[in-house]
Amino acid sequence: MLLCVAGLLRPERTAGFKILSLLSFCVSIQFLYVYFLLKGIYFEPSFLNHLHIPLAWFLGPGMYSLYSVTVREEKFSTFERSFYFPGIGLSILFPIIHLVLPQSFQAHPIDYFEQGSTSWLDLLLVGAYTSNLVYYSAIVWQTRRSFQWDRLKRDSGARLLLYIVIGSGSATLVLVLAYLFRDIHLLFASVLGTVVYAVTGYLAQIYLPEVFREIGPSMRDAYRNSRLEGIDTEDLENRLDNLMSKEKIYLQEDLSLTILSSQLDIKPYQLSEFLSQIKGTNFSKFVNGYRVAEAVRILEKENGANILSVAYRSGFNSKATFNLAFKSIQGVSPREFLRKTKVS
Structure with a gap:
């Protein structure tokens, strides 16, 4: 949440900082809701207990947009804006559905794990995390040349990029598995792992800033080479x-x-x-x-x-x-x- 605020307060009003703020806000909300779930904290009206679901649909598009403006150095296209439609649509529809069918939100998130029941809300959340994996996979595919062994040995930016990809992808994958196997311990492990991953990245950015500056050139080079692959x-x-x-x-x-x-x-x-x-x-x-x-x-x-x-x-x-x-x-x-x- 602090990163979100810092991104908004920065003098640079670039698209990258705005996207980073959006991602930080959405991730913070996911953490809070897992905490509420584990502590059995609920709100009224009942749709407030599920607002993390629309925001989960912003994570994949946000990561892809951040990649697009920083690596591909391209402006938002109409096609890329459409990636945000599910998240925006659900954010608008949730309070409307609650007014018409308030019983639709009566299920608590913890019921999925403790009672083995599955609601339409649970399916939406699993769908969000699964779609996020698709976006991450698209980024990896377009920058796959960065992960060739020879490049990894000589390029610290490529190694750090691999760490970021593995970290974010693994955390999301564990989240999906937690819901697929109804394992609340996996859910907790995913959140804890993401926190450790984020803190490690933050500390590395402070003490090794020169390495972080190499990510952009590494990814751009890999992206450009991949565009001419096979030609x-x-x-x-x-x-x-x-x-x-x-x-x-x-x-x-x-x-x-x-x-x-x-x-x-x-x-x-x-x-x-x-x-x-x-x-x-x-x-x-x-x-x-x-x-x-x-x-x-x-x-x-x-x-x-x-x-x-x-x-x-x-x-x-x-x-x-x-x-x-x-x-x-x-x-x-x-x-x-x-x-x-x-x-x-």
């Missing part, structure tokens, strides 16, 4: 060169990352990563390089060429975009370049 980059480079140099696909005004990637039979994110990792550029700069080279060829060949006409013939869809791209590459505007060409 013959040499063949891709040859096919891309053929499309640009021979077929001159860059002359299409509406050429986009999606269109070009479909021509190469790869995903847009793979083409973007190829251009970034192999070519050291991005899609816009890459295409504009060819378009400006085409414009230079026309300007040198045709005396008195119309600037706007050259822009459209080179693949640009506006004169302003053409002037900006031309000057950034050639160092002078198209008109100045044309003037120099005439003088020479």
Whole structure:
């Protein structure tokens, strides 16, 4: 809970800190409810005894969002926002259902373990923890290159990442098993283990901050490499060169990352990563390089060429975009370049 408050009070208003605050709050509520369960503490109205269930549905999406903004360095997409719908929906529905069917919340959480009964609330909670494992597995799969033995031996950031993944995944798995086997001792062990894990991580962050700073680069490198996994980059480079140099696909005004990637039979994110990792550029700069080279060829060949006409013939869809791209590459505007060409 303190981490949640600290995240909200920090001067940085980044998405990462907001997500971390959300996760800290949700985890704190899970701990409190396990304590209430073990102590037999209950509240009125009765739906308050089960509010940890909607919040459990935020943990997996929150972890994935934190990974997305810190490692993939991407903004929230509409698709990623949909991950939060179950948690938001249940948070809204619980008080409404209580007003209509108050008896739906009469079962106590401890009944699942002591009486062997199963309510719809228990199924929702097990579903939440199971879905969280799916999100954690997705993160592991996308960063699996970090866990190769050679990398683990030389990269302390990768080793710490493995510790975090094993710790959070194991705690969630034990929680699922506790409910599957109706074992309250496993439930207690899971909570105790998570507390020890969190405290150990906190102390390590204080005394070994330089190791924690290595996690980001390690994960980013692993993520980027995994995006190009299975792709013959040499063949891709040859096919891309053929499309640009021979077929001159860059002359299409509406050429986009999606269109070009479909021509190469790869995903847009793979083409973007190829251009970034192999070519050291991005899609816009890459295409504009060819378009400006085409414009230079026309300007040198045709005396008195119309600037706007050259822009459209080179693949640009506006004169302003053409002037900006031309000057950034050639160092002078198209008109100045044309003037120099005439003088020479």
